[in-house]
Amino acid sequence: MTTTTTPAASDLLKPEPAPVPADLVGERLSAVLASRTRPPKPSALSACGTFGWRALLKIKHVPEQLFDVTAFPVMMTLMFTYLFGGALADSPKDYLQFFLPGTLVSTIAMITMYTGLGLNNDIKKGVFDRIKALPVWRPAALVGMMLGDVVRYSGAGLLVIALGLALGFRPDGGAIGVVLAMLVLLLFSFSLAWVWNIFGMVLRTPESVLGVSMMVLFPLTFGSNIYVDPSTMPGWLQAFVDVNPISHVVTAVRGLMHDTVTAGQLGWVFLWCAILNVIFAPITMRLYNRR
Amino acid sequence: MTLGDQLAVEVSGLVKTFGKTRAVDGVDLMVPAGGVYGVLGPNGAGKTTTIRVLATLLAPDGGTARVLGHDVVREADAVRSRVSLTGQFASLDEDLSGTENLILLARLQGYGRSDAKKRAADLLGAFDLTEAAGRQVKTYSGGMRRRIDIAASIVVTPDLLFLDEPTTGLDPRSRSQVWDIVRALVAGGTTVLLTTQYLDEADQLADRIAVIEHGKVIAEGTSGELKAKVGGGALHVRLRDAAQRPEAARLLTAALGVPVTLESDPVALSVAVSDAEPVPAGLAELTRAGVRVSEFALGQPSLDEVFFALTGHPAGDDDAADDQPLTGKSKREAKKAAKKAKEHAA
Ligand SMILES: Nc1ncnc2c1ncn2[C@@H]1O[C@H](COP(=O)(O)OP(=O)(O)OP(=O)(O)O)[C@@H](O)[C@H]1O
Numbered sequence A: 001m002t003t004t005t006t007p008a009a010s011d012l013l014k015p016e017p018a019p020v021p022a023d024l025v026g027e028r029l030s031a032v033l034a035s036r037t038r039p040p041k042p043s044a045l046s047a048c049g050t051f052g053w054r055a056l057l058k059i060k061h062v063p064e065q066l067f068d069v070t071a072f073p074v075m076m077t078l079m080f081t082y083l084f085g086g087a088l089a090d091s092p093k094d095y096l097q098f099f100l101p102g103t104l105v106s107t108i109a110m111i112t113m114y115t116g117l118g119l120n121n122d123i124k125k126g127v128f129d130r131i132k133a134l135p136v137w138r139p140a141a142l143v144g145m146m147l148g149d150v151v152r153y154s155g156a157g158l159l160v161i162a163l164g165l166a167l168g169f170r171p172d173g174g175a176i177g178v179v180l181a182m183l184v185l186l187l188f189s190f191s192l193a194w195v196w197n198i199f200g201m202v203l204r205t206p207e208s209v210l211g212v213s214m215m216v217l218f219p220l221t222f223g224s225n226i227y228v229d230p231s232t233m234p235g236w237l238q239a240f241v242d243v244n245p246i247s248h249v250v251t252a253v254r255g256l257m258h259d260t261v262t263a264g265q266l267g268w269v270f271l272w273c274a275i276l277n278v279i280f281a282p283i284t285m286r287l288y289n290r291r
Numbered sequence B: 001m002t003l004g005d006q007l008a009v010e011v012s013g014l015v016k017t018f019g020k021t022r023a024v025d026g027v028d029l030m031v032p033a034g035g036v037y038g039v040l041g042p043n044g045a046g047k048t049t050t051i052r053v054l055a056t057l058l059a060p061d062g063g064t065a066r067v068l069g070h071d072v073v074r075e076a077d078a079v080r081s082r083v084s085l086t087g088q089f090a091s092l093d094e095d096l097s098g099t100e101n102l103i104l105l106a107r108l109q110g111y112g113r114s115d116a117k118k119r120a121a122d123l124l125g126a127f128d129l130t131e132a133a134g135r136q137v138k139t140y141s142g143g144m145r146r147r148i149d150i151a152a153s154i155v156v157t158p159d160l161l162f163l164d165e166p167t168t169g170l171d172p173r174s175r176s177q178v179w180d181i182v183r184a185l186v187a188g189g190t191t192v193l194l195t196t197q198y199l200d201e202a203d204q205l206a207d208r209i210a211v212i213e214h215g216k217v218i219a220e221g222t223s224g225e226l227k228a229k230v231g232g233g234a235l236h237v238r239l240r241d242a243a244q245r246p247e248a249a250r251l252l253t254a255a256l257g258v259p260v261t262l263e264s265d266p267v268a269l270s271v272a273v274s275d276a277e278p279v280p281a282g283l284a285e286l287t288r289a290g291v292r293v294s295e296f297a298l299g300q301p302s303l304d305e306v307f308f309a310l311t312g313h314p315a316g317d318d319d320a321a322d323d324q325p326l327t328g329k330s331k332r333e334a335k336k337a338a339k340k341a342k343e344h345a346a
């Protein structure tokens, strides 16, 4: 048999003569082994799609994982609106107009951490060994998984928005504004997930991945303009809030939803997405290819 | 270029260290294409590390390794497209079903949607897993896991398959199923490189064996060559009547051409034999002369004895963390005992 790797349809028609072991399984086994099909390497896009499909299958088989994703935003929205709404604004309903875009961002930013967790689990279970030993486009495993997770982010986002509408959230930007805000947020979440991927690969246990991710994300979400207007904060904190990427995303999402967005606000978000992708994607790939 | 005139694996001076541990410490290996090549070694010998380097999952710290003619460092993708690895521990997505896992791997290797489905179904059928096809892999038994793991490695039939301890922890039935799978793979033209710490497994399955310990190859050859290195086996004969012993000794010396040792047991004698072939004729001589034999055994040196002779200690003896018993020897002895008992009864 020639062993060049050229994929050819004729390979399909070239069964290898194989003496059959004398049992039933052996017979069928020789039949599957006889197929020396070597299909052409899948395109980068198709490989990403396959990994994305896997992420979706996970949701089907482990629906519990959606519980965190849905319970958390519902809790946060209700709690902040009614617990603090009166104190932080004139009424819960007024506060909701301000707060809902922010809670949307914080909810989804939290969920992005699970991407790193899933990666860590794959490494521990040896799934990544199998994947890494395949001749596919290298970033496909990560990019595909992250794209699959975007579906999860969208689900949680829709839930928060639906809840907000039910509670009296009335975006001035209308449906288009909300959809655009969601798209910007998904782009940012995808970019942010690279950071958690690094933790997922460098740290040993899922607990430490979650712990470290929290440590990074908590100050970012609370030291932002999600919950209150930063003008009441001390100067040094305002300075932090001003450079915090989460603040920029919240500002843009709020602006798009209420139709007050400026090009500059959007520009900041795109800049942050670019920075996250340019810096953290290569680091992630480097770690992934390390052997 | 054909497989026949090249080596499947060509390793020289391979080194891989983890901190201070020299997991692989100058391994040389020449694995011919076709057949089964066994890498035998106790816990911590460096089997897994060696295989992971060959499967491009680890980069070596020294030495060179070529797999199917391609360098594992510089031509990793070419190696990846033609080899497959079934690791020591299951490496499938446990949350997904067997079918989904196989479809996933088929799609990633370029199968179209419907072809992938068909391939998955065919493989599950061949590995006797059709019933469990729709179940999550985490519900599978140890034997089923091993089988689906091997099935996952041959979604595209590889030219070279690495099997890292494919039968560790399996019951005898699952074990023999895995052996059948290996034999079928070889019959289909795939070269199999397997690691094992079971001496009888290497003995029965592998055409050639490399014995490794502490990251070094300490012996290499066919099972027969390894045994010869250690010295041949011995024919042990017990007679019914001690008075016939001198005659038996004379006859056997003549038939086998080697001196006979008279043992302290007055009815027992033994002959060192490097070759089993003349033994039946020698025994026939005894019967013809009316010497009554009560029992005999041809003691091939086991690979345990080989290991002992090569290292001065039994396999795995120096490994405190050894939690997997080496059943090779005990099994062999049980078999021998059963054979003896049969002959005794006859
Ligand atoms: N990732 C790692 N980090 C540190 N040390 C390692 C690593 N992998 C292997 N080792 C060490 O290298 C040595 C060889 O390990 P390896 O897993 O190759 O042995 P093995 O022959 O496969 O053993 P076993 O039969 O137990 O599977 C051991 O001492 C092990 O502790």
Ligand SMILES: [Mg+2]
Binding pocket: B047, B048, B049, B088, B164, B165
């Ligand atoms: Mg091992």
